[in-house]
Amino acid sequence: MEPTKGVELWPVQLSQHAQQVDWVILAFTALLVVLVLPVFAAMIYFAVKYRRGSMADRSPSASRNVWLEASWSVIPFLLAGVFFAWAASLYFDLFHPPADSLGIDVVAKQWMWKFEHPGGQREIDTLHVPVNTPVELTMISEDVIHSLYFPALRIKQDVLPGRYTRLWFKADKVGEYHLHCAEFCGTDHARMGGSLIVLDPEGYQRWLGQAGADTSLAAAGEALFRKYGCSGCHGANSSVRAPNLAGVYGSPVPLDGGGTVIADERYIRDSVLFPKKQVAAGYKPIMPTFQGQVSEEDLLKLIAYIKSLS
Ligand code: HEC
Ligand SMILES: [Cu+2]
DSSP states (O other): OOOOOSOOSSOOOOSHHHHHHHHHHHHHHHHHHHHHHHHHHHHHHHHHHTOTTOOOOOSOOSOOOHHHHHHHHHHHHHHHHHHHHHHHHHHHHTTOOOTTOEEEEEEEETTEEEEEOTTSOEEESEEEEETTSOEEEEEEESSSOEEEEEGGGTEEEEEBBTBOEEEEEOOOSOEEEEEEEOSOOSTTGGGOEEEEEEEOHHHHHHHHHHHOOSSOHHHHHHHHHHHTTHHHHHSTTOSSOOOOOTTTTTSEEEBTTSOEEEOOHHHHHHHHHOTTTSOBTTSOSOOOOOTTTSOHHHHHHHHHHHHHTO
16 A cells, blocks of 8 residues: 555545544635625625715714624624634543543654564554554654644644643544654654554554564563563562552652642653652652653553553
């Protein structure tokens, strides 16, 4: 399958979400035409009627119709409100991935996209996913702001340094589609793209096998957990008083100085890079920072490992 070349004004609709986005755009365009056409018609009509030298009656109108005047403000306002609600609900969908989504990690850097599958398969600038399966991307940048854009899915999300962002989709057609960086990010920004390859489930399994990975993300994370000395403090038979990380992912952690925080990806990443920022209640702030030592990819592996302990 060749990716479509040239300008794609109306790319294929690769998901239900994409169809709905197109409906909003089409309907909103139709609404604008309906609202704007009478205005232009009236403009042309009055321009002709009251042209210089015409004999039209120019005396001020004696009557006023308040209801008519109010209606052309209120009706478009209400119609725009309907569109606001419609588009907002579509937008909110983007923040509610199904619980059974396939999680794939994305690390962006000048100028490439690195994708990591849970089984440890890695690929660059090409993303293989199974069809009809919700896929959730956890994304972070190693340098500047990038933005991952899938035209066929009608979704786009900034990828930031220092903070995870997410994107989810469910592609419903097998094939090869474009992905792009949609945020100007330096010299080779224009070349920071690649393909999204949607495979049937067997094809995806076959691809996973071929792509080959020695270890799953979580297992690679476990090795790093020892390499960086985390296990020296957090391990079962450590003499240091440090929290046991089993089950911590997704649960509330009481903090020193009050308050609690849900231990999500952000919290774990921050715990490793900025341990003093949020200290778990009942512990001394003795954890050293690993800033500058652990790469974003390794952080994602450590997180995969800590998640796997739950
Ligand atoms: C010198 C001992 C030490 C080392 C080494 C260490 N930690 Fe910690 N860690 C702690 C202590 C003590 C806390 C609790 C206090 C705090 O939140 O800073 C903690 C807290 C955490 C938390 C928050 C857990 C919770 O229940 O809130 C995470 C996640 C974490 N560490 C992960 C790691 C990872 C990953 C590494 C290796 C890259 C690591 N730690 C290395 C001592 C250590
Ligand atoms: Cu970029």
